[in-house]
Amino acid sequence: MLSQQTIAVIKSTVPALEVHGEAITRHFYQTMFAAHPELLNIFNHANQKQGRQQAALANMVYVAALHIDNLAAIIPAVRQVAHKHRSLGIVPEQYAIVGTYLLQAIKDVLGDAATDEILTAWGDAYQVIADAFIGIEQDMYKKAANQTGGWDGFRNFKVAKKVQESEVITSFYLMPEDGKPIASYQPGQYISIRIQPDGQDFTQIRQYTLSDAPDKPYYRISVKRELGGSDRPGGLISNYLHDHIAEGSLIELSAPAGDFTLDTEVARPVVLVSGGVGLTPMISMLNTLIESNDRRSITFLHASPNGISHAFRDHVNQLSQEHSNLKAYYCYTAPVDSDLENKLVYKQGYMDAAWLRQVIQELDANYYLCGSVAFMRSVYTELLLTGVAEDRIHYEFFGPKASLAAASENV
Secondary structure (H helix, E strand, O other), X not given: OOOHHHHHHXXXXXXXXXXXXXXXXXXXXXXXXXXXXXXXXXXXXXXXXXXXXXXXXXXXXXXXXXXXXXXXXXXXXXXXXXXXXXXHOOOOHHHHHHHHHHHHHHHHHHHHHOOHHHHHXXXXXXXXXXXXXXXXXXXXXXXHHHOOOOOOOEEEEEEXXXXXOOOOEEEEEEEEOOOOOOOOOOOOOEEEEEXXXXXXXXXXXXXXXXXOOOOOOOEEEEEEOOOOEOOEXXXXXXXXXXXXXXXXXXXXXXXXXXXXXXXOOOOOOEEEEEEHHHHHHHHHHHHHHHHOOOOOOEEEEEEEOOOOOOOOHHHHHHHHHHOOOEEEEEEEOOOOHHHHHOOOOOEEOOOOHHHHHHHOOOOOOEEEEEOOHHHHHHHHHHHHHHOXXXXXXXXXXXXXXXXOHHHHOOO
């Protein structure tokens, strides 16, 4: 329990964190990795290089300071991150390391402004927050290990099948090497894979959404080859999976995790909205609804450059022909001739409020949204303009957690 004096001191640092937060977290990661390079076996190097991890941590620290007098308000955010930590194998001892270098970074960046009183207050606050993470994560570890087919840490899986779904997306069907049962999961959850590519000094851990309905004898992930560009490097692991992981290869997996899941309890219509490889959780949700003979109205909306890059299109089209409660519509920004000839494009360009009003039959639905940050911010805004209630829109980021709330500020 934090004293009122400690709370007041933490609150007083909010303006400084708003200005210097990312400088603090950049310095924190640099000094921590220099002293503990073994932690590079856990953290996503690409997110580090692009600054996404630093920005996410800075936002988390800022939000914690803002709500330090009501930490219960940040528990949902803590649970989101805890799912990722559990899938990575974060252990309680590592929180002490993080605390040491975070406080040092605050002192180094803020200089004389970081008084002993401020550093003591943040030390106390960090311990309270770390204890919350540790408690939640320990419960998650127990549930993951003790569930039917569950396990602790990482487990070897064999690639039973490798299927090209589009020009850029390939599915990997993964079965346990030991032949024992595997844990079920909720549609929308992900697994972490751990690989050490040839020539790399550290293991690399990445999260991939499970792209089929649960309770199969396999896990399926559908991975986009990230070629990169002038503004970002290519995906080290996505390219390695495409080029070097073949049928019969072994991959280490942690048990399924994640809090972006389909609500199967409320029989409200469902609208699944995706862009690019963001369709993977939507396919899992769609397959789950269809295979459980759920009769609620389902609208499946997907955006892609064209049919060449669009994965699972034939699968979704077949389901829509067989099930009258499912309607599927596609937006292509750069359709090819065959797309236009076969009338596979329902809209050329981007999803906007006018088009969404035409294709969504019932606004009183649960909306699930996944894709690039730019795509989600755009569609999130358009859904609000369409009249969708903000609390009905659920979304998932591939990477460090962020927020789409800023998208609604001018709506």
